[in-house]
Amino acid sequence: MVHSAEAGPRTLFDKIFDQHVVTAREDGQCLLFIDRHLLHEGSFHAFDKLKARNASVLRPDLTFGIEDHYVPTRTRDLAAIDPAIAHMIRQLRDNTTRHGLRLFGLSDPAQGIVHVLGPEQGLTLPGLTIVCGDSHTATHGAFGAIAFGIGASEVAHVLMTQTLWQKRPKRMRIRVEGRLGPGVFAKDMALSIIAMIGADGAAGHAIEYAGSAVRALSMEGRLTLCNLSIEAGGRCGMVAPDEMTLAYLRERPYAPSGTDFERAADHWLALRGEPDAAFDREVVLDAAEIAPIVTWGISPEDAAPITASAPDPDRMTDHARAAHVREALDYMGIRPGQPLTEIAIDRVFIGSCTNSRIEDLRAAAAILAGRRARVPGLVSPGSAVVKRQAEEEGLHRIFTEAGLDWVDAGCSMCVGMNGDLVPPGERCASTTNRNFRGRQGPGSRTHLMSPAMAAAAAITGHLTDMRPLLQGRESGLTKGR
Amino acid sequence: MDVFKVLDALACPLPLSGIDTDQLIPARFMKRSRADGYGNFLLYDLRFDENGQRHPDCPLNAPRWQGAKILVTRRNFGSGSSREAAVYALADYGFTCVIAPSFGDIFASNAVNNGLLPATVSEEDAEALLAALESSDGSARVDLETCEIRAANLVIPFRIDPVWRTKLLNGWDDIDLTLSHSAAIEAFQVNDAKTRPWLVPKSRPA
Numbered sequence: 001m002v003h004s005a006e007a008g009p010r011t012l013f014d015k016i017f018d019q020h021v022v023t024a025r026e027d028g029q030c031l032l033f034i035d036r037h038l039l040h041e042g043s044f045h046a047f048d049k050l051k052a053r054n055a056s057v058l059r060p061d062l063t064f065g066i067e068d069h070y071v072p073t074r075t076r077d078l079a080a081i082d083p084a085i086a087h088m089i090r091q092l093r094d095n096t097t098r099h100g101l102r103l104f105g106l107s108d109p110a111q112g113i114v115h116v117l118g119p120e121q122g123l124t125l126p127g128l129t130i131v132c133g134d135s136h137t138a139t140h141g142a143f144g145a146i147a148f149g150i151g152a153s154e155v156a157h158v159l160m161t162q163t164l165w166q167k168r169p170k171r172m173r174i175r176v177e178g179r180l181g182p183g184v185f186a187k188d189m190a191l192s193i194i195a196m197i198g199a200d201g202a203a204g205h206a207i208e209y210a211g212s213a214v215r216a217l218s219m220e221g222r223l224t225l226c227n228l229s230i231e232a233g234g235r236c237g238m239v240a241p242d243e244m245t246l247a248y249l250r251e252r253p254y255a256p257s258g259t260d261f262e263r264a265a266d267h268w269l270a271l272r273g274e275p276d277a278a279f280d281r282e283v284v285l286d287a288a289e290i291a292p293i294v295t296w297g298i299s300p301e302d303a304a305p306i307t308a309s310a311p312d313p314d315r316m317t318d319h320a321r322a323a324h325v326r327e328a329l330d331y332m333g334i335r336p337g338q339p340l341t342e343i344a345i346d347r348v349f350i351g352s353c354t355n356s357r358i359e360d361l362r363a364a365a366a367i368l369a370g371r372r373a374r375v376p377g378l379v380s381p382g383s384a385v386v387k388r389q390a391e392e393e394g395l396h397r398i399f400t401e402a403g404l405d406w407v408d409a410g411c412s413m414c415v416g417m418n419g420d421l422v423p424p425g426e427r428c429a430s431t432t433n434r435n436f437r438g439r440q441g442p443g444s445r446t447h448l449m450s451p452a453m454a455a456a457a458a459i460t461g462h463l464t465d466m467r468p469l470l471q472g473r474e475s476g477l478t479k480g481r
Numbered sequence: 482m483d484v485f486k487v488l489d490a491l492a493c494p495l496p497l498s499g500i501d502t503d504q505l506i507p508a509r510f511m512k513r514s515r516a517d518g519y520g521n522f523l524l525y526d527l528r529f530d531e532n533g534q535r536h537p538d539c540p541l542n543a544p545r546w547q548g549a550k551i552l553v554t555r556r557n558f559g560s561g562s563s564r565e566a567a568v569y570a571l572a573d574y575g576f577t578c579v580i581a582p583s584f585g586d587i588f589a590s591n592a593v594n595n596g597l598l599p600a601t602v603s604e605e606d607a608e609a610l611l612a613a614l615e616s617s618d619g620s621a622r623v624d625l626e627t628c629e630i631r632a633a634n635l636v637i638p639f640r641i642d643p644v645w646r647t648k649l650l651n652g653w654d655d656i657d658l659t660l661s662h663s664a665a666i667e668a669f670q671v672n673d674a675k676t677r678p679w680l681v682p683k684s685r686p687a
């Protein structure tokens with residue numbers, strides 16, 4: 001079959017893409033088979049479309065529902081919350097029941113944010129095509145899968161046909177070589193990339209992350225890195241599967257087992273791109289030059305090392321950029337040229353599909369242990385599984401003794417749909433992925449950073465270089481392993 | 482879906498970059514059914530203050546831009562979340578075309594699925610168009626056959642993926658097209674079950 005755009009050595013992306021082509025059109029559109037379809041409360045528009053056509057779900061065995069976007073994090077009792085929010089959750093229950101779909105509901109011991117739950121349960125596997133009506137679906141690419149977010153019309157299309165029309169995107173390779181310094185994490189790597197190429201820098205591209213610093217990341221770190229692909233405009237982001245990927249997946253509840261696993265593993269490892277496969281674009285970063293990063297503006301590209309100052313639009317030659325910076329600083333209430341460490345915060349949020357896995361909580365706890373937060377804050381683990389693990393390790397006590405709230409799993413303050421909001425005008429140090437105007441609530445101001453940086457900001461009450469606070473505590477980062 | 486060929490309409494300039502989907506429709510309005518219409522929530526926090534009063538300096542509130550069907554804006558429009566509600570809000574408000582130097586990928590594909598044209602122009606042309614609309618009667622013509630925009634004395638080419646162009650020109654809906662390939666989808670699944678027997682998760686813990 002010649003579905004490949006061009007013959008010759010193929011990338012990881014091309015190999016997976018080619019394996020999923022059901023049929024190809026002359027104009028380059030390919031009908032791709034979808035291996036995993038993940039749904040959440042926002043999927044009701046798509047179910048409405050199904051109803052209008054009186055259609056059913058073609059592959060219920062490949063379709064999974066997850067309650068995460070709207071779930072309350074301080075109670076699990078739907079009778080005790082805003083009826084409109086409870087309605088969103090019940091609607092998903094009704095729709096998944098009607099179509100016979102496996103639902104990970106509030107009371108499920110595996111419940112969690114879709115992009116945390118999928119990998120954790122072994123639903124996410126290398127070589128798969130994975131879609132979800134959520135732009136951070138790229139997260140799953142950490143396993144060497146083609147994973148991307150889709151809109152409601154496409155969700156309906158996948159429900160009915162288990163396929164999607166896609167054009168082969170361009171391929172971009174982002175290589176990070178060398179070693180990250182102490183206190184520098186995957187989040188800092190991702191924000192550095194976005195600051196460098198821009199929030200639309202990877203538009204129209206499938207990103208493959210490579211290089212020694214990427215290979216050295218844990219699976220959790222790779223998930224964080226791939227999660228932020230969309231913030232660089234990428235269609236998806238991926239890391240080639242390796243022994244670390246296999247080690248993570250063995251014995252996961254929904255992953256293949258026994259000889260099936262070994263057979264699958266051979267297939268997965270063979271997906272690696274050929275050494276001389278060509279990319280449309282390549283970007284290279286030196287890991288040693290990456291510092292802990294924070295954002296100061298209203299786009300993830302508005303990011304800088306914590307040691308820097310806010311930019312001054314009057315000194316910029318690019319007029320469009322200067323206009324954006326002016327707007328951003330005005331919204332954020334920051335002076336041009338203000339040192340970033342002078343920016344006082346009102347609260348912290350540690351959570352979201354970007355940074356709510358066990359490693360993230362360990363990093364925050366390593367900074368917080370034995371210290372008090374000066375501002376209120378919320379720590380929401382990515383899943384019930386992460387929550388149990390953290391409690392076994394005693395991390396929850398570190399958070400609560402520091403004065404932060406330890407709550408249940410969900411999207412929570414990342415998007416505020418469940419009512420966990422940052423009040424108007426308040427400034428939040430947040431481990432999430434979007435610092436858009438009003439993202440965490442109307443008038444809210446968000447600074448993105450790693451969990452360790454958010455923990456440090458909680459302790460000092462302002463944006464802070466956490467490296468001095470980490471000294472002597474590095475062992476806390478790997479506790480429990 | 483409606484057919485899109487030529488559009489003659491008022492074109493409202495919105496000289497901002499990076500208007501993400503969280504701004505196009507804030508998350509708090511997304512609990513509603515589409516049947517209620519999403520137009521009132523479009524760019525809500527740009528159009529209204531915390532007391533629900535209209536911001537006088539937001540172009541969408543200006544009397545001269547009422548009834549606009551075309552929106553002209555700066556780069557990276559529709560970045561962010563995959564919420565199709567962002568397109569519903571634009572469409573229900575009355576827009577059928579957005580002109581910008583770049584778009585979020587998912588937004589653009591959602592737009593096309595709802596008959597809304599995302600027309601990509603160069604940064605210079607976007608700036609020229611923004612200025613021309615302010616100093617003219619604000620009307621514009623978007624021709625999808627020729628991929629040209631005319632406004633005041635400007636003639637500006639725009640780009641759109643050819644596949645999307647064909648879809649918009651014909652008002653095609655993907656689902657019917659795909660269903661005509663049902664046999665191929667079936668054959669793929671039969672073959673795939675042999676080559677990737679591990680695909681379907683077996684374990685179904687309670």
Ligand code: SF4
Nearest residue numbers: 136352353411414415
């Ligand atoms: S945590 Fe935030 S970014 Fe992640 S899936 Fe939930 S709402 Fe989306």
